[in-house]
Amino acid sequence: MSAASLSAWARRQTQLTFLASGTEFRLGRAEDCPLPPAALAAVSGDEPWVRACLDDGLTARVYRLRLAGRDWALKVARRPCRVQNPDGQTSFLNELQRRRDFARLMRTPEQAERLAGIVPTQYASLQQGIILSPWVEGRRIERWDERQLTELFDLLIALLLAGLFEWDLAAGNTLDDGRIRLFDFGYLYPFDPLRQYNSDGLASPGFHVAERFETRQLFACLLRLERESEAQALADFELEKRIALDAYQRLQQELAARGASQGVLDWLDDIMRRWRAALTGNLGALYLQEAWRSHWLDVKDDLSGQSCTPLTLQRLAWLRDKATTQHAELLAGGALANERRPDREALLDDLRQAEAQAIRWQLRDTRSAEGV
Ligand SMILES: Nc1ncnc2c1ncn2[C@@H]1O[C@H](COP(=O)(O)OP(=O)(O)OP(=O)(O)O)[C@@H](O)[C@H]1O
Ligand SMILES: [Mg+2]
Structure with a gap:
């Protein structure tokens, strides 16, 4: 997704080797599935328990299922993935690995609370190419309001502090069901927030979560809004920057308290200084x-x-x-x-x-x- 760095390269190589080995990677227990996993993996879309099929994802096809009195999202991997680069090829495995990280993190009640916007995993299998999660009855966001932005940045900061960097904050990857939810972890990579800017290490200082959100999603919304009113687009941008600034201040304080490197703290300072100057100028x-x-x-x-x-x-x-x-x-x-x-x-x-x-x-x- 960006300039190559050693840590990104190493992560990719390890994942490609793992994929080539044909090793299984499973999350959850088959007994906890509302249907045997093999039946889920063989879904054609015609079954009476399939309520809908979302065919627009690049990595997977997503089915909305009604089983055992509940609605589920069944993500079935596309083979090959429609993103024609190594990060695309490793994204399904990466998603499983990150869901495993979440299962571990959620064992701590405090983390479970901070990461409540992360949609949990009921069952997943790499070899069967499926991920089963509860269905989120949410909507996509056309215009981000204060609550939504605050929840999104709170969640992103919690991810960063847990050592996870989300690259793909596209509109198709955020839902609002009264709370902002994230559920697509194909491009969520581990990194060291105390010593690195993002999962590219120190190679790409231009990438950070506010930038990712603006690049992948917010400016598509603002592009639409600009056609109606440039003043409105600017006002929405101001709201986002204020909330991002507040979140980054808290992030920086927490990183400093945990002993982050001066380089990382200065980098955040530079970003915030630029925003502050614009907000008052x-x-x-x-x-x-x-x-x-x-x-x-x-x-x-x-x-x-x-x-x-x-x-x-x-x-x-x-x-x-x-x-x-x-x-x-x-x-x-x-x-x-x-x-x-x-x-x-x-x-x-x-x-x-x-x-x-x-x-x-x-x-x-x-x-x-x-x-x-
Ligand atoms: N748990 C869920 N609840 C409700 N809808 C969901 C859920 N998971 C996925 N979806 C829907 O399915 C779509 C595709 O899911 P997802 O983003 O996980 O797939 P993807 O193929 O990785 O997408 P892409 O690679 O294009 O980002 C989402 O945009 C969302 O509308
Ligand atoms: Mg997606």
Whole structure:
């Protein structure tokens, strides 16, 4: 998902070796399944106990089941996975490993409380390619309000402090049933929060949970909102930044109390200083920078997985518009610092090429993903 680092590389290699060995990895007990696991694994979708089939996930097909008086989510792995890169290939195994981590963490009542937004696992098997969880009767979020943002960041901070970094905070991976729920752990990786920025170690300081949320989800919402009212989009952005700032302050205090390295504490300081300055100064300038980063990163991510959607094209249209009309502001604010060729014409050229690829790599039978 990002620049290679030793820890990411090592994690990937270990997982690929594990997969190649054909070893089974199971969670839960078959006796606790409402049907024998083999019957679940053989689901075709026509069974009377199947209430619905969600076919738009990239890693899996998800069935809503009605069994033993309850509703369940049955996730059946796609083979091959529709994300054409090693992180995609290892995502189902990774999800099982993280669900095992959660089962362990939840044994502590305090952790169970802080991680209550994590959907539990009833049963899972790597070789059978299934994960069974309680069904969440929730809805996707079109516009994030204060409660939702607060719950999301509380949960993300709890994950970070437990040594887990979530990369894929896309709209399809968050549900609200009165509480924000996370249930897709294909790109949730372990890391050391006291010494590393994220699961890439110290290689990619640009990636942190607020950035992940903005990149994978929030700016898709704001893109939609901008069409109605730029002032509303800016107000929603301000709310998110205030809540993220509050969460990061608490995160930093806790990391400091646990003896985190100065490098990690300073890194968080820099991020917070920038947000604080914008919240009391020019918020519009920060919006432009963060929106540019979010749209461009997400487009590159879609291209690298060859998993593009209509949203990829909408993001590209926004990028083209800003490269044309606000190139000087982008340059001055640092948004183009990582560009190989930051001048306007070269940038527009790169965007045109990205657009051609995005058209070529549109996923078939995918609903306009991420809710746009
Ligand atoms: N426990 C659950 N309760 C309700 N809905 C669920 C549950 N688990 C999954 N879903 C639904 O199924 C969809 C796909 O699930 P999930 O994100 O786990 O699959 P995926 O294939 O890994 O997705 P992707 O790789 O595209 O992120 C979700 O967007 C959600 O709508
Ligand atoms: Mg998902």
